[in-house]
Amino acid sequence: MTSTAPVTAPAPADGGEPLVRVQHHGTVAVLQLNRPGKLNALSTALEQELIGSLRSPAVAGAAAIVFTGSARAFSAGADTSELPEMTPERIAAYYRGSGSLYETVARLPQPTVAAISGYCLGAGFELALACDIRIADETASFGLPEVGLGILPSSGGLTRLVRAAGPAIAKEIILFGERFTAAEAHRLGLVREVAPAGEALPVALERAAVLAGKPAMAVAWTKAAIDTAAESSASASLLIEQLAYAALNRPAGGGQ
Structure with missing residues (x-):
């Protein structure tokens, strides 16, 4: 069994709990989203902390990276409390800043694995789609509800879903905005494996360790x-x- 060594994540601006917890399992880095009270909603602060963690020497030097959340939620989506403040100018600045997270993840040279339990919605699903491999447990629930809010998935999720599942399936998922199970995600080829409840992270670590052992x-x-x-x-x-x-x-x- 590999050892686990905690690594200090960048301290949040308010001096409270870090929004990202970083650990190492051998040569595999694990980045855990840490806003459990908000179901790991992806605020700009959380996105910035994830980018900072990915750039840290401890994570940049890892052979593989696993992204995970909590038992209740990988991530329930974007922090909607920030939406009313958005203007075209701020949106453009967002994609140049913390919104670059999703492309940063997609372009990492290391193999990336998303370990998904609970809610995986909106921007959370987009983050998972930016990873190379997705492992979900039986509690996972997926969806892209943006159209119902008068917007659309815009952090790469729309494009990646079309390429992963095809235009027809992508239209059904995005336009209806309905949630679907891990079993359905597996049937559609969006997750590699469905693990028993609570086992997404252990299975993801096993798969990541295999990838980390390759040149x-x-x-x-x-x-x-x-x-x-x-x-x-x-x-x-x-x-x-x-x-x-x-x-x-x-x-x-x-x-x-």
């Missing part, structure tokens, strides 16, 4: 090549494959 550069290049394949023509994707293969097989010490 880091091969994992990073493969992730980038797969993401490129989803966005490119076949010829462009094949070229990236070949260039990545060549880069990974370059002899030590280089050469022209």
Whole structure:
């Protein structure tokens, strides 16, 4: 069994409990959202703390990263108390700031795993979709309710859901905004595995440890090549494959 060593997360501005708890299980870093009283709603402060944690040497040097929440909620979504303050100018600034979290997660070179229990809604679901692998337990509940609020998923969730499940399924999930179970998410290919209640994190750690044991550069290049394949023509994707293969097989010490 791997050892667990707590790592101090960036201190919140108000000096209270950190919004992100960081631990290490061997070479796997675990980032736990820590707003249990708000069902881990993703405020700008929480997003900023997650970005700060990802940039910390302890996490940046990890071989794999697991994101998790609490038993009641991975995250129930964005902190809606901040919505009335939004203007077009502030929204643009948001995506340049804490709103860059979701793309930051998606572009990490390390493999990422979301361990999901309870509510995984709105921005919380978008954060999970930005991860490479999703493990949910039987208590997990998914949904994108934004259209009912007069908006739409805008932190990459719409785009990633279309690519993961196809346009027809994405329209059903987003337009109806209804919640669905872990079993349904598994059927749609949105989660890799459904664990017994309370077991999402242990299973995610097992899967992350397997990924952490693989050559880091091969994992990073493969992730980038797969993401490129989803966005490119076949010829462009094949070229990236070949260039990545060549880069990974370059002899030590280089050469022209």
